[in-house]
Amino acid sequence: MKNIAIFASGSGESARRVVSLFNEGNRIRVSLVVTDRENAEIIELLQPFGIETVFMSRERLRDDASELLALLKERGVELIALDDFKGILPESVESEYAGKVVTLTGPEEAPIEVVNALERPAAARQEINLEKKEPKSVDEEWAETLKIDFDESRVRTTPPPIPSAQPTPAGPTPAQPASPQVNATAPNGMQGTPFNPTPAQGESPMPSTYMIWSVLATVFCCFIPGIVAIIFSSQVSTRYIAGDIQGARQASDRAQIWIIVSFVLGLLTSTLYLPIMLIS
Structure with missing residues (x-):
């Protein structure tokens, strides 16, 4: 906990x-x-x-x-x-x-x-x-290394004068040695082996929410039991995320029961509606 x-x-x-x-x-x-x-x-x-x-x-x-x-x-x-x-x-x-x-x-x-x-x-x-920590400037790092007091107001803001350019001696530029090419290859035991992640041991899968069936039962069958089924369907995922596996299973079972109730009541209503209309 x-x-x-x-x-x-x-x-x-x-x-x-x-x-x-x-x-x-x-x-x-x-x-x-x-x-x-x-x-x-x-x-x-x-x-x-x-x-x-x-x-x-x-x-x-x-x-x-x-x-x-x-x-x-x-x-x-x-x-x-x-x-x-x-x-x-x-x-x-x-x-x-x-x-x-x-x-x-x-x-x-x-x-x-x-x-x-x-x-x-x-x-x-x-x-x-x-x-989140602001990095120290180069001047502050040097001040800590030399163990001197750092005063930011005394830091020089203008760059020093550029020294006169010295003539570059003529001559061929030495060639840089070529870097060896390294070919990265996978170990023999891993070549051609696809990576298939496996679920963690001991974790139960989330029960079915029956959300689609709950919505269909609400629209086409009986409204009130369908709404109750939708409420229980929405509780499945929330309880599963909270770690209440048993509560998620109970919510899934109750959603299934109310879907069946909505279907039966809708069927009875549509079956009895025509005779009642004929009698009246």
Whole structure:
């Protein structure tokens, strides 16, 4: 089980989407929600889910972040997700969770962004952090090597005068030796062998969603059972992504049942409609 914390300032729609999907499974769980607004909408929105919500003002986060950092470690938080968070993360928190902070762009994309951030290798996170750092100039590197104080205002901005051109002695230019040509060949054991990726062992395939049949049952058979079938069909993929394999199978079975109910009711309605019209 991987625990995540969500920092939010607004309505928390992306946070609610993540909680509703992942807290029913056994892979990912939202264990803490932090907001910098005392009466934020996310507090009331997540109250039915029983998620611990903590209010910390921006001044409190800026002056003393040790309490927040201790709370994150106590809850075993491995990833911080920002859902329209208007505050600024303390430097101690950014340093502790370097490469483990993801910004949620919307309710639909939030679950996938959380999963990708958790599965991202540590080397990739470190590379992203290094790219954010501004590279030092050549003057700064030389100053550090020579152990002298670097003052950018004293750096010379105009290039030195170009020395007078010296006559080039006449003579043949020595020819450069030709580089040997290297022919890259694949090992004998790999020549002509196609690469066929195999699925990971132990992972169950996603059950059928029956979405097309649900739509057809809604349009051509009975409307209300068809709508119920569409709801269960849409839950198959979301529960499968959240790691709830058993829940995905149950949603698939229920979608199939409601498709059959819609078909039977539609057949009965069309069969009884003509006699009733003749009698009336």
